Amino acid sequence: MADKPEITTLPLVPLRDMVVFPSMMAPFVVGRRxxxxxxxxxxxxxxKKIFLxxxxxxxxxxxxxxxxxxxxxxxxxxxNLKLPNQNVKVMVEGLTRAEIISTQEADGYVTxxxxxxxxxxxxxxxVAQYMQKLVEIFESYAKMSHHLAFEGVMSTLKLxxxxxxxxxxxxxxxxxxxxKQQLLETISPYERLQKLQDFLEVEIEKINIDKRIxxxxxxxxxxxxxxxxxxxxxxA
Numbered sequence: 001m002a003d004k005p006e007i008t009t010l011p012l013v014p015l016r017d018m019v020v021f022p023s024m025m026a027p028f029v030v031g032r033r034x035x036x037x038x039x040x041x042x043x044x045x046x047x048k049k050i051f052l053x054x055x056x057x058x059x060x061x062x063x064x065x066x067x068x069x070x071x072x073x074x075x076x077x078x079x080n081l082k083l084p085n086q087n088v089k090v091m092v093e094g095l096t097r098a099e100i101i102s103t104q105e106a107d108g109y110v111t112x113x114x115x116x117x118x119x120x121x122x123x124x125x126x127v128a129q130y131m132q133k134l135v136e137i138f139e140s141y142a143k144m145s146h147h148l149a150f151e152g153v154m155s156t157l158k159l160x161x162x163x164x165x166x167x168x169x170x171x172x173x174x175x176x177x178x179x180k181q182q183l184l185e186t187i188s189p190y191e192r193l194q195k196l197q198d199f200l201e202v203e204i205e206k207i208n209i210d211k212r213i214x215x216x217x218x219x220x221x222x223x224x225x226x227x228x229x230x231x232x233x234x235x236a
Contacts, residue, residue, distance in 0.1 A: 007116075
C-alpha cells in the first residue's frame, strides 16, 4: 500500500512574479509585514520550513488566499539577511510540491495546512531517450538566448531522475510566471517534459523571428543611410 501523503502546517509567504520549484535554490527579498512575520515564525522552528505559493496578480499587496495559486512548494530557508530598510533577503531551497488544504490566521500572518504531492516516477529507456532529446533542444535554446550558461545548467540536470530533471529545466527557461506555474501544477513528470518541449520550441521560434526582424530593420537602415549619403554627395 502506498504511503499516505504527508500533511503539515506551515507559515505562508506569497511570491510575486516568481515560481520556486522543488530541488531549486532561489533568492528573493521579503518586504511585506505579514511575510516578514511568517519568515520569523519559520526561523524559530528547527526545520526552518515555509510554504511558498505564487500570487495570481503580482500587483496585489495583501493577497487573499483565493488570489494565491493553491499548489506551491514546501521549502527550507537556507540563509537570511536583514537589510538596512528592514526587508529580509532570503535563500530558500524547494523541497516538495504541495497543495493548500486549509488556512489559519496566526499573529499577523497566515499559516496553511498543506498536503505533499508525490511526483517521482521510474526511469524507463523511452523516457531517458526523451530527456536526451530535450537536452539537445535546450542546448540550442541556451546558445540562441545568450543569457544562459548551458554547461552550468547541464551540471545540475539529473539525467537519472525525470522529475528533478523536468523541474531543473523548468526553473532555467525564460517563460512567463503563469507558464512556470502551469509546469509546477503538472504533476506527471512525463507531461511536464512534453510541456517543456512545447515551451522551448515556441521560445526558439520567437528568437528566430526576432533575428529575422532585426536583420530586416538593419538592412533598411543601411539602405536609408546609403541613400542619404548619395543625396548629400549629389547636393555637394
